[in-house]
Amino acid sequence: MISPFKPFCPIAVIATTPQAIKTLHSLCQQIGATLHVPSHQTSLDNTQVYQGSLKDYLTSIWSQNRVFIFGLAIGAVVRLISPLLQNKSSDPAVLVIDPTGKFVISLCSGHQGGADHLTQLIAHQLNTIPIITGATNNLNLPGIDILGLPFGWRKGEGNWTAVSSLISRGEKVQVIQEVGSTLWQDHLPSNHPFYFGFSEFNKDVKFLGQIWISATKRKFLSELNFYKVQWHPRILWAGIGCIRGTSESLIEKTINEVFQKYNLATDAIAGIATIDIKNNEDGLLKYCQNKQLPLKTFPADILIKIQVPNPSTIVQQEVGTPSVAEASAIAAANSSADSLLVSKQIIQSENEGAVTIAIAKSSLEYTGRTGKLYLIGTGPGSLAQITPAAKTAITQADVIIGYSLYLDLIKPLQRPGQVIEAFPITQEKRRATRAIELAQWGLTVAVVSSGDCGIYGMAGLVLEELQKRNWDGNTPQVEIFPGITSLQASASRVGAPLMHDFCAISLSDLLTPWKVIKKRLVAAAKEDFVTAIYNPQSRTRTQQIIYVQEVFLKYRNPKTPVALVRSAYRPDEKITLTSLEEMLNFTIDMLTTVIIGNSSTYNHKGWMITPRGYD
Secondary structure, three states: OOOOOHHHOOEEEEOOOHHHHHHHHHHHHHHOOEEEEEOOOOOOOOEEEEOOOHHHHHHHHHHHOOEEEEOOOHHHHHHHHOOOOOOOOOOOEEEEEOOOOOEEEEEEOOOOOOHHHHHHHHHHHHOOEEEOOOHHHHOOOOOOOOOOHHHOOEEEEEOHHHHHHHHHOOOOEEEEEOOOOOOOHHHOOOOOOEEEOOHHHOOOOOOOEEEEEOOEOOOOOOEOOEEEEEEEOOOEEEEEEEOOOOOHHHHHHHHHHHHHHOOEOHHHEEEEEEEHHHOOOHHHHHHHHHHOOOEEEEOHHHHOOOOOOOOOHHHHHHHOOOOOHHHHHHHHOOOOHHHEEEEEEEEEEOOOEEEEEEEEEOOOOOOOOOOEEEEEEOEOOOHHHOOHHHHHHHHHOOEEEEEHHHHHHOHHHOOOOOEEEEEOOOOHHHHHHHHHHHHHHOOEEEEEEOEOOOOOOOHHHHHHHHHHOOOOOOOOEEEEEOOOOHHHHHHHHHEEOOOOOEEEEEOOOOOOOHHHHHHHHHHHHHOOOEEEEEOOOOOOOOOHHHHHHHHHHHHOOOOOEEEEEEOOOOOOOEEEEEEOOOHHHOOOOOOEEEEEOOOOOEEEOOEEEOOOOOO
């Protein structure tokens, strides 16, 4: 099971009273946190008991955890943590939960520490109220200091606090994006403060801040009342060739010097590429490990096919290809020679070896993340009917994909900065392929279906599409979150009609031939199954529901109870209890679920009941 709380671990939860301990103990088990309690409280399983003052103990564990959750009064928490806070870029996230668990409060490190995000996730687990006071959150804007994290971008230089402050006040801020995904731009609220483009083309636009999204490293001069920051999407692949035994220090020196010479940011490096015979080169391996960069290697028979500006016959004689640095950089960037920003440069050292480097630009940034697919059933649409796990997954996702109606129903679960992509109801395959594409890139994608995603929902289609792509079963990771099905929701609104054996049959013939559906209807009617009918009637498909009545009248009493439930648990819900012979006298459409009782089903005082047979 994929835990949405894993990225926040280790998490320390601190409670000092019996009520707070009771509230937070079960939460710790759900989110993988450690509960810390004073020695005078009765210890529970999976708790850490501390001695002495909480102030001293907190100091001793402060650097060991990414998140602190307190079951204390806010004033007490403020006094405890204030001596320990240093910088919002490094401070842990701090949350406060009242002892009864009614409120979850984001107190400190809302953006970079993830406190705002985690507050929403925990609120779903506790079915309680999240309190987030950050300005950008209330403006439905992504925090500018965490904007690029889903895409693997790295933060460069700049006055992040000042630019964030400008955005929170609604001041106009210029965005100059030269590279990287623009998905974040496509899902901003209409009243966002960002200006995209260059001011010299529009003299009327005045702004106090700039955001550069580029592979170039810029030196910002101090200017009065004008603040700048920069993000670096990881789009640059450094192709490296070196003689055997070249040191890590020379490789690092070469990369730094060449990137500085061409005014490129080393933070924009996606990875290192070379020929496969260098896959055990110690200096290369150490450099990649220390910089947390992937190492891509290619065989000579691949590199020899790539056109490069500077082939070498000497290199070809040595390794079987006329180019290592240029060809491997281009291959890693999955592009052509046009993507080569820096042709090969050679730096030698008498004692440390020799390095050849070339730099190519990819059209798609490297995220450095393992993608995830959350296949989610949202139930009938009411937020109260969605499982806490499904709510948490929706809020956790980088991207939410679904039919526009379903996305509208779960809008309160969305958070600022998420990418929301709506598709028409007939474009299920496009939803599946788009979700897989983004997950393979490294994003966490939630694909939402009404009801249960595994029953006439998107789960099966997504898994089928993955199988067609030779999915290994692990990457991207997949988790399925069940939901209350339409037949369950409808049954709950009319009584207990599904207490004995039942089946569900869809009348839509878009994916199943009508002759097959007819056989299944006859079998269900003949063998006395309680039957739930999905997709009973559309504007163009009107005769199938008539056939249903005819078939069931052949095997059932005309007085057999029938329930017609439209939009269960939604504001426009409509419920009709009728009989098999009268069912067509009422409006039935695609939002209606029809439940036909079996031979023992009966109505009592407005409730539909199918006996289980206990008597």
